[in-house]
Amino acid sequence: xxxxxxxxxxLSVQEGDSAVIKCTYSDSASNYFPWYKQELGKRPQLIIxxxxxxxxxxxxxxxxxxxxxxxxxxxxxxxTQPEDSAVYFCAASKGSNxxxxxxxxxxxxxNP
Amino acid sequence: xxxxxxxPRYLVIGTGKKITLECSQxxxxxxxYWYQQDPGMELHLIHYSYGVxxxxxxDLSSESTVSRIRTEHFPLTLESARPSHTSQYLCASSLPGQxxxxxxxxxxxxxxx
Numbered sequence: 358x359x360x361x362x363x364x365x366x367x368l369s370v371q372e373g374d375s376a377v378i379k380c381t382y383s384d385s386a387s388n389y390f391p392w393y394k395q396e397l398g399k400r401p402q403l404i405i406x407x408x409x410x411x412x413x414x415x416x417x418x419x420x421x422x423x424x425x426x427x428x429x430x431x432x433x434x435x436x437t438q439p440e441d442s443a444v445y446f447c448a449a450s451k452g453s454n455x456x457x458x459x460x461x462x463x464x465x466x467x468n469p
Numbered sequence: 470x471x472x473x474x475x476x477p478r479y480l481v482i483g484t485g486k487k488i489t490l491e492c493s494q495x496x497x498x499x500x501x502y503w504y505q506q507d508p509g510m511e512l513h514l515i516h517y518s519y520g521v522x523x524x525x526x527x528d529l530s531s532e533s534t535v536s537r538i539r540t541e542h543f544p545l546t547l548e549s550a551r552p553s554h555t556s557q558y559l560c561a562s563s564l565p566g567q568x569x570x571x572x573x574x575x576x577x578x579x580x581x582x
Contacts, residue, residue, distance in 0.1 A: 358528075389569055400559065400573040401512070444509050450569040454519075456502070456527075457569055461511045 359384040361449050363460025371468050376437050378463045380447035381429040387449040390423060390430045396443045437467045471496045475560050475574040482550055483582050490545045490577045492560030500563040501543040505529060505556050518543055550581045
């Protein structure tokens with residue numbers, strides 16, 4: 358089955374800096390790659406996703422890039438703010454008839 | 470309002486009790502999931518369902534069982550709770566069609582004494 362590895366497990370940045378979280382996947386048939394943000398005590402929420410037919414997607418300060426050849430995708434957060442502090446999970450799926458396989462998560466701390 | 474609901478939000482019980490964690494969604498989603506998660510840690514899929522009368526075990530072995538008699542309802546049952554079951558349980562559902570965006574419920578934090 359699919360295996361998703363996520364790095365780093367913890368990341369600490371200064372407010373205003375950029376943060377990058379990387380994930381690799383094993384199944385070349387995977388075609389859907391979402392990122393979830395989970396704030397302390399809250400439920401995971403989708404923040405951005407990308408499908409295999411595009412290489413990059415942006416939404417304000419967050420962006421996701423996908424390299425299908427290398428089977429890895431990354432989350433980029435620019436101009437980080439304290440409210441970006443949370444656990445971020447990447448995931449991969451082969452489509453709507455398949456379950457999501459999650460990475461182990463990255464605890465991002467943005468220091469004011 | 471279309472959402473996914475879980476009850477109870479917090480539960481403290483003694484060892485050996487039978488419990489049922491409720492999950493309901495009003496979004497008309499076919500697919501539903503149960504995850505076990507220790508705070509801030511990895512999400513472990515324990516059960517999922519792709520529709521009424523369909524249930525599958527997830528990646529993490531669990532002593533719990535699930536049922537899917539109605540589309541909107543996906544309860545999880547522990548016949549005899551143990552301290553090792555102490556964790557947070559998150560229910561999720563996903564849209565039909567392309568992709569697999571999942572919407573999570575608020576979770577049930579279970580403590581077994």
